Amino acid sequence: MTFEKNPDLYSSVQHWMEVVNARHKLSAQEWEDRLPVLWSFCESLGKDPDTIIKEALDERNSKLDYMRHLRRWANDQAKGPQATHELQNVIRSFFINNGARVLTKPYPDVYSRGGL
Amino acid sequence: MEFLEVVGSRRSIRWFKTWEKVPRDKIQRILEVVRLTTCPGNLQPWRAIVVERDALDEQTRDGLLGADNWQGAHTQAPVWIYWYADPSVTRPESFQERTTELTDLGALPPAYGWSKEMIEAAIQRGEVVQAGGPAINELIHGMPAEVGAAVAYAGTVGACACACLAAVNEGLGTCLHMIAAPSKQDRVKELLGVPEDVLPVWVQLVGYPAEDPEAGGQRPRFPFETTFFERSWGQPFPRDEEVVSQLTKERLLQEPMPKPGRFDELKFLSRMYGYPE
Numbered sequence: 001m002t003f004e005k006n007p008d009l010y011s012s013v014q015h016w017m018e019v020v021n022a023r024h025k026l027s028a029q030e031w032e033d034r035l036p037v038l039w040s041f042c043e044s045l046g047k048d049p050d051t052i053i054k055e056a057l058d059e060r061n062s063k064l065d066y067m068r069h070l071r072r073w074a075n076d077q078a079k080g081p082q083a084t085h086e087l088q089n090v091i092r093s094f095f096i097n098n099g100a101r102v103l104t105k106p107y108p109d110v111y112s113r114g115g116l
Numbered sequence: 117m118e119f120l121e122v123v124g125s126r127r128s129i130r131w132f133k134t135w136e137k138v139p140r141d142k143i144q145r146i147l148e149v150v151r152l153t154t155c156p157g158n159l160q161p162w163r164a165i166v167v168e169r170d171a172l173d174e175q176t177r178d179g180l181l182g183a184d185n186w187q188g189a190h191t192q193a194p195v196w197i198y199w200y201a202d203p204s205v206t207r208p209e210s211f212q213e214r215t216t217e218l219t220d221l222g223a224l225p226p227a228y229g230w231s232k233e234m235i236e237a238a239i240q241r242g243e244v245v246q247a248g249g250p251a252i253n254e255l256i257h258g259m260p261a262e263v264g265a266a267v268a269y270a271g272t273v274g275a276c277a278c279a280c281l282a283a284v285n286e287g288l289g290t291c292l293h294m295i296a297a298p299s300k301q302d303r304v305k306e307l308l309g310v311p312e313d314v315l316p317v318w319v320q321l322v323g324y325p326a327e328d329p330e331a332g333g334q335r336p337r338f339p340f341e342t343t344f345f346e347r348s349w350g351q352p353f354p355r356d357e358e359v360v361s362q363l364t365k366e367r368l369l370q371e372p373m374p375k376p377g378r379f380d381e382l383k384f385l386s387r388m389y390g391y392p393e
Contacts, residue, residue: 020393023379023383024383089390089392093392104186104391104392105186105191106188106191106192106389106391
């Protein structure tokens with residue numbers, strides 16, 4: 001399935017941007033960096049953003065399946081654990097700010113400066 | 117720090133300097149405060165297990181964090197104090213032992229009717245206490261186990277509030293979390309070696325704040341007049357603005373949240389620790 005990569009067409013993307021901007025005032029450049037991550041994630045699933053959010057909110061198992069897919073997808077996309085984590089955070093932010101609560105874990109070095 | 121400023125400066129800190137260790141003497145000072153906290157009948161139902169995160173093996177650490185749903189503040193705080201309530205201290209014989217001790221030491225005055233005989237009669241036989249003394253016969257005699265558990269729990273919750281103030285007084289940040297999701301309480305007990313019949317209360321996270329210690333300002337509270345009454349329910353206790361002004365000078369009352377820059381602070385903390393915004 002193909003879909004238009006235009007944030008104006010999807011209420012979930014609009015809502016995500018509005019909520020994050022209301023709090024953190026991200027720059028246009030930051031959104032230009034983040035939106036392609038979302039489009040790429042959606043493409044990997046063959047679904048548009050609104051469909052993904054609707055399914056995640058309607059059915060907990062769908063949400064968990066999306067999170068499993070996110071881990072695999074980010075591992076395939078990124079080079080190194082930090083880049084993988086940052087990609088996942090973009091998508092987690094999309095889910096969380098649309099009301100789909102997902103578990104977040106910090107970097108290993110959150111435990112201690114030397115890492116564990 | 118003065119008492120009023122300690123109370124006014126306390127916040128639930130949710131971002132900690134995860135790399136900065138808490139000196140052991142500061143933890144002991146918190147525990148020493150709790151040891152002297154008020155409680156009914158001097159029952160002292162609280163029990164605490166101090167856990168230094170970085171001294172744990174990985175499996176135990178992740179088990180405890182997983183039980184609390186990997187909450188950010190929990191992962192970051194270097195010290196976790198697990199507070200439990202021991203309901204066995206509220207058994208009639210324990211209550212009798214504690215109140216008798218207080219009578220022997222002169223805390224409970226004979227002038228009000230306190231004596232070993234009165235305590236024994238009221239607690240063991242449910243005899244009515246004479247006017248001037250507390251109706252402990254009704255409270256204790258034949259008390260269901262659930263009431264004892266509630267008393268132990270309530271006493272420990274109060275102790276946790278004092279533990280938070282004690283942490284602030286030491287210049288630390290602190291926050292109370294559920295020990296675990298209800299379905300995972302048993303797992304935490306297993307990891308910490310806690311007896312089955314002891315009640316989980318809170319886990320107190322302790323460390324140095326990574327966020328501004330004011331954490332965005334004082335939290336909103338219900339209006340004074342709709343919270344505190346005089347003479348009858350719903351009749352506001354008048355709030356004197358001069359007292360408010362004085363308490364503001366004494367730092368009990370501080371700037372309400374959100375203070376300017378709070379959301380920028382949250383954005384940068386999220387980025388620093390690798391969380392979504």
